Amino acid sequence: MSTTAADQEAPEDGRGGGAGGSGAGGDGGGAGRGADRRRRRRRVLRWSATVLSLVILGGAGAGYLYYRHLNANIKSDDLNLADAKDAAPETKANAAGQKPLNILLIGSDARNTAENQKLGGARDTFNGVPLADVQMLLHVSADRSNMSVVSMPRDTLLDIPKCTDPDTGKVYPALTREITNASLGRGGPGCTVATWEKLTDIHIDHFMMIDFAGVVSMADAIGGVPVCVDANVYSHTSDGKGSGLKLEKGTHEIKGKQALQWLRTRYGFEDDTDLARAKAQHMYMNSMVRQLRSEAKLSNPNSLRRLAEAATKAITVDDGLDSIKKMYDLATELQKVPTERITMTTMPNRYDTVQTGRVVPTDDAAKLFRLVREDIALDGKDTAKATASPSPTTPTDPAAADDEIAVQVHNGTYTDALGAARGRAAAVTQLLVGKGFARAVADTSPATSEKTTVIRYPSADLQGDAQRLAKVLGIPASQVKKSTDVSGVTLFVGADWRSGSAYKAPEQDDRTPESAQTMNAADTSQCMHVDPAYTW
Structure with a gap:
């Protein structure tokens, strides 16, 4: 439900902004204490402005400001508007108990105010359905050593899940091959978050949204x-x-x-x-x-005050960031990442063959999302870590017993050079039955082309089953993918497993695709x- 985060924090020392604590009857040091308070206030204000502005752009800062009017400026909305079964599972912590952070930055083209209308033009669109014209996923590594940003072109065609407007209760049905920026108008930013999770299977922890007027006010305040x-x-x-x-x-x-x-x-x-x-x-x-x-440029107290005001008024955030204190906690984490370890990328894409001017994700996009999902640095500078390598996401439901897991096995061994390996689905099905998967069945439809063996599952409640199947067969977790193209746990035997009873995973390539255009x-x-x- 849309809310305003007002009056959530009190001053740190428990006192208000009045004269209490410095009146008559004190120790005689009122003037000195007043000067100390002014110095403290300038110092806190300086750092708070840094925090607020840097959080918006994935930067860094330290300090926070417990002023109620700043908290009241912050608008909040629900994080994810999709059904729970369509949401990506939360990322599992590594051996050191650390978790990565994923924040979706959204630029809205809303013409819902006179100022936004003036800046956005197009009078006939005043107060119309807003579009998410800028979308960037900011990923902060679990060990806070690096940060990755992935932009998605607004003209991307993808599947948008069913979303429910938290204010009106209106249900927006799922869409296929819809332009991504339309997601914002289907209940709010939480539907844009849900759309990203559906495409990437990356759990998103927070979102921040800014409109035309917010961009202008922030830029002015920064100078x-x-x-x-x-x-x-x-x-x-x-x-x-x-x-x-x-x-x-x-x-x-x-x-x-x-x-x-x-x-x-x-x-x-x-x-x-x-x-x-x-x-x-x-x-x-x-x-x-x-x-x-x-x-x-952050040394002038008046400029800093304007920056703090502009930052808090400019953004809409999820409920997990709806106060200065929460933003401070986030900024503390972001501060740990050095600037030279921040990598900007664009989702690899190609032009669609049906809709002119639209693009669709490529195989390189799937690889880029895997790197983010597995917390692999996009700048290629990861060193050997003391902690364990990234673990697969934790399923919402544990796996059923092996003999209760229904598995459909499909022959995906076709290649232009070799054709399909005949009988492969039946052979692997027999292998699975021998390993205790009594409900495994072979798909008799024509063979398709899958370069790499992959397990697909349609919803979060079957993720545990899919991961269990992968573990038994020795298939890497990165080759277990959520997809609405299947109705149950489906094993696609790829061209990398044309024969034999033991699957040998191909050597993993963790280099960022050149098509991601790193910066x-x-x-x-x-x-x-x-x-x-x-x-x-």
């Missing part, structure tokens, strides 16, 4: 973020499209409306696609993190390439 273009650019077309961004060649500190234009620019950067826009957003985000961490947050040399058609 400007440096960006670079390699030529003069004007994002404008003859038929009125474009963000309106107009910059000369070189590096500029942008803020306010110009910052929003940068983040929205599609026509003018590189190939004029949503992929180029994602790259520009990564550059802005990296630059903003560097600005805030350097604290070069390091510490890299200050990045400059957006301008499409020559949009120069002036």
Whole structure:
């Protein structure tokens, strides 16, 4: 249910903001104590502003501010609007008891206020259904040594689960091959979270959402973020499209409306696609993190106050982040990650063959999500860790007894070079029955092509069964996947298991796909390439 997080925290020392504790009858040190309080207040305010702004962009900070009006600024909403069976299971802690953090950052195009309408244009869309035009999954490793950010193009086609609006009770049915940014209008940000979990099988701990006006106010409060273009650019077309961004060649500190234009620019950067826009957003985000961490502009108390106000008013968060104290706790964790270990990526994709201008995830996207799910650093700099390697997620329901687990076995050994290995489904089914899986049956449909043997299951209540099957056969946990394409636990015998009774897992490739277009947050040399058609 949508709420406002008001009056949740009291001042740390238990006193209000009045004159108590410094009046007559004290020890005579009232003036000195007043000066100390002012110094403490400036110091707390300075750090609190850093925390709030950095949390929004996955940066870092320390300190918190127990002022009720700031808590009252924060809006909250439900984290996940899907049925429990459609949610990704919580990530299991490693041997040291550490868990990664997954936070979904959402940029809304809502025109629900006069300010948002002015910034967003399109009068006929005022107060219309909002779209999640910016979506970034921020993953913080369990040991807090690194951070990964995965952007999803807003034109991505995927499956959206059934979502229930927490305010009205309206149920939005599940959709297939729907554009991802439509998820926000199906009950709120919790449906966008549910959509990510359905696609990636990554449990999301929190979300943060910001709208047009929030971007402008944050950029103004920070005082400007440096960006670079390699030529003069004007994002404008003859038929009125474009963000309106107009910059000369070189590096500029942008803020306010110009910052929003940068983040929205599609026509003018590189190939004029949503992929180029994602790259520009990564550059802005990296630059903003560097600005805030350097604290070069965070020394003026009035500027800090404006930043704290702007940050708390700009965002909507889940109930787990609906107070300054909770944001502080999160920021404390984020602070541990060095800037040079923050890696920005874009979900690997290809153009859809049916819907023009839309994209779909590729096999590289599945690999990227696996790396995030298994807490493997995307910068390739993971060293041998003292703790155990990442464990599979903990199922919501434990596995049934082996002889009660229904398994369908499908022949997926077909390759263009070798064709299909005949009778493979029947042979592996017989193997499973011999191992105690009495309810295993062979699928008699034509063989398909699966490069790697995989176990798929449709819902969280069958995850334990699927993981048990994988353990018995020696199939890696990374090859156990949730999918609505199957109706029960299904073993697809792939081209890597064309014969024999023992499965030998292929050597795992944990390198980040080149198609993910990695960008390091510490890299200050990045400059957006301008499409020559949009120069002036």
